[in-house]
Amino acid sequence: MTIANAALDALSALLGPRFTTGMAERELHGGSETFHRAPPPEAVAWPASTAEVSAVLAICHQHRVPVIGWGTGTSLEGHALAPQGGLVLDMMKMDRILSIDAEDLQTTVQPGVTREALNLELRATGLFFPVDPGANASLGGMASTRASGTTAVRYGTMRDNVIALEVVLADGTIIRTGTKAAKSSAGYDLTALFVGAEGTLGIITELTLRLHGQPEEVAAAVCGFPTLEQAVECVTATIQSGIPMARIEFVDADAARAFNAYAGTHLHEGPHLMVEFNGSPTSVQEDVARFGDLAQEFGGTGFEWATTAEDRAALWKMRHGAYRACLALRPGATSLTTDVCVPMSQLPAAVAAAAADIKEVGLIGPMVGHVGDGNFHAQMLIMPGDAEELARAKGVATRMAQRALAVGGTITGEHGVGLGKMGLMPAQHGAALGAMAALKKALDPLNIMNPGKMIPVLA
Known part of the structure; x- marks a missing residue:
C-alpha cells in the first residue's frame, strides 16, 4: 500500500x-x-x-x-x-466550457470537456474544434498525449491548437502558461512542454484552444486501389501536388474486410483511401477533380462520393470504428496497437515493410493511418495470455519504430509513449533524454506524477 x-x-x-x-x-x-x-x-x-x-x-x-x-x-x-x-x-467532473471568444477564434474549457461536447456547443457560432482522434476523448487527455487524428493534415495536432493552459504542479502550485495573444516572445514555451507530457509534470485544469471556421462546402469519398503500394504512393503524390486535403486516410485490405463484416459495408477487400475536401464550392470541385485524376494514375477505382452530412458522418463513423471492427476479426482477442510517423517520401516503403513483417510473423495486423502527415498504425490481434504471440507482436512494433528512426521519423506520431514505448525513448532521443529527466526532476522531485511513464530512468 x-x-x-x-x-x-x-x-x-x-x-x-x-x-x-x-x-x-x-x-x-x-x-x-x-x-x-x-x-x-x-x-x-x-x-x-x-x-x-x-x-x-x-x-x-x-x-x-x-x-x-x-x-x-x-x-x-x-x-x-x-x-x-x-x-x-x-478529471471528468471538471467539464465546463468556460468561455467562447468567437471574434478571437478561441475557447477556454476545463479538461473533462470532450471534443464532441465542445463541437456541439459551437454549432451556433459557425466555428469548430478540428482535432479528431476518433474516440470522443477528453480535451485534457488529448492535450496530455498531444493527440491528433484524421484532420491533422490540414488543421494540425493538439500542439498547434492549444494556446494556453492552467496546470497544477506536483506540490499543488497553480501556474498558467501562454496567453490569448496570437504570439509571444516572453520566456520559455511552457505550454508546449505540458502538451504531450502525459501527466508526468502536472495536471492540466484549464485549456485555451484555437477554433476554426466551418467550411462552406465539404465533400468526402472512399476509393479502392489494386495494391497497398499504389494507395500509399497516391497519398505522397497528392500531398506533393499541393492539393489541400482536409483528411486523407488509408485502410488496408484487412481493415476493409473488418469494416464489411462489422459495419455491413461493401468495400472490395483491398486497400482504400478515404478523403475529404473543405472550402468554397468552386475550390472543392476543383480539388475533387484534381485528386480524381491523380488517383486514376495510381489505379484508383470505385469512387463513392459522400456530399450530404449524413453520408459523410457514416463514412467517418466507419473509419473511427476501425479499432472495434478490427478486433472482431479475431473474436476474444486483444491487441497490440502501435503507430509510427515518417517523412512523406518514406511512407510507401515504411508501410510496405510493416505489412511484410506482420505477414512473416503470422499475425493478423490490420493497418490504418492518417497518412497525409506520414503517420500510420498497426493493430496486431493477439490472444490474452499468449506470451509467444505478444512477443511476436512486440518484435514487429519495435522493428517498425527502428525503421522509422532510420529514415528520420519518430517512434510514435500520436499514440504517445505511456508504458509501451518507454524502451524506445533512448533510441529516439539519445542524450536529450537526460534533459527531459532533468525537467522531470525539477518539476516533480519526488516522482509522484504518473511515475514509471515517459522517462525510463529518473536521473
Missing part, C-alpha cells in the same frame, strides 16, 4: 463522496484498451475545481502518493495505468 492512512483520511475529508477506495471504481480505473495491464490504483478521486486539484496534489506530495491523471480512458499505450499504485485523479 503506497497511500498512508493519514493521506487517505485527508483526501476523504477534502472530497467526501468524490473519493473512494472501493474495488469497483478502482478496477474501472485500472483497465486498458489494449494488452497493457497493471494492478488497479489504490484509490480514485473526482476533483471539481482547480483548487481541489491543488489541495489533492499538496496532500499527495506531502505523503509521496503517486498520482495518475484520467480522462475518458481511451489511450492505447497504458498511459493511465498505475503500475506503482497510488491515486487516479479522474
Whole structure:
C-alpha cells in the first residue's frame, strides 16, 4: 500500500463522496484498451475545481502518493495505468466550457470537456474544434498525449491548437502558461512542454484552444486501389501536388474486410483511401477533380462520393470504428496497437515493410493511418495470455519504430509513449533524454506524477 492512512483520511475529508477506495471504481480505473495491464490504483478521486486539484496534489506530495491523471480512458499505450499504485485523479467532473471568444477564434474549457461536447456547443457560432482522434476523448487527455487524428493534415495536432493552459504542479502550485495573444516572445514555451507530457509534470485544469471556421462546402469519398503500394504512393503524390486535403486516410485490405463484416459495408477487400475536401464550392470541385485524376494514375477505382452530412458522418463513423471492427476479426482477442510517423517520401516503403513483417510473423495486423502527415498504425490481434504471440507482436512494433528512426521519423506520431514505448525513448532521443529527466526532476522531485511513464530512468 503506497497511500498512508493519514493521506487517505485527508483526501476523504477534502472530497467526501468524490473519493473512494472501493474495488469497483478502482478496477474501472485500472483497465486498458489494449494488452497493457497493471494492478488497479489504490484509490480514485473526482476533483471539481482547480483548487481541489491543488489541495489533492499538496496532500499527495506531502505523503509521496503517486498520482495518475484520467480522462475518458481511451489511450492505447497504458498511459493511465498505475503500475506503482497510488491515486487516479479522474478529471471528468471538471467539464465546463468556460468561455467562447468567437471574434478571437478561441475557447477556454476545463479538461473533462470532450471534443464532441465542445463541437456541439459551437454549432451556433459557425466555428469548430478540428482535432479528431476518433474516440470522443477528453480535451485534457488529448492535450496530455498531444493527440491528433484524421484532420491533422490540414488543421494540425493538439500542439498547434492549444494556446494556453492552467496546470497544477506536483506540490499543488497553480501556474498558467501562454496567453490569448496570437504570439509571444516572453520566456520559455511552457505550454508546449505540458502538451504531450502525459501527466508526468502536472495536471492540466484549464485549456485555451484555437477554433476554426466551418467550411462552406465539404465533400468526402472512399476509393479502392489494386495494391497497398499504389494507395500509399497516391497519398505522397497528392500531398506533393499541393492539393489541400482536409483528411486523407488509408485502410488496408484487412481493415476493409473488418469494416464489411462489422459495419455491413461493401468495400472490395483491398486497400482504400478515404478523403475529404473543405472550402468554397468552386475550390472543392476543383480539388475533387484534381485528386480524381491523380488517383486514376495510381489505379484508383470505385469512387463513392459522400456530399450530404449524413453520408459523410457514416463514412467517418466507419473509419473511427476501425479499432472495434478490427478486433472482431479475431473474436476474444486483444491487441497490440502501435503507430509510427515518417517523412512523406518514406511512407510507401515504411508501410510496405510493416505489412511484410506482420505477414512473416503470422499475425493478423490490420493497418490504418492518417497518412497525409506520414503517420500510420498497426493493430496486431493477439490472444490474452499468449506470451509467444505478444512477443511476436512486440518484435514487429519495435522493428517498425527502428525503421522509422532510420529514415528520420519518430517512434510514435500520436499514440504517445505511456508504458509501451518507454524502451524506445533512448533510441529516439539519445542524450536529450537526460534533459527531459532533468525537467522531470525539477518539476516533480519526488516522482509522484504518473511515475514509471515517459522517462525510463529518473536521473
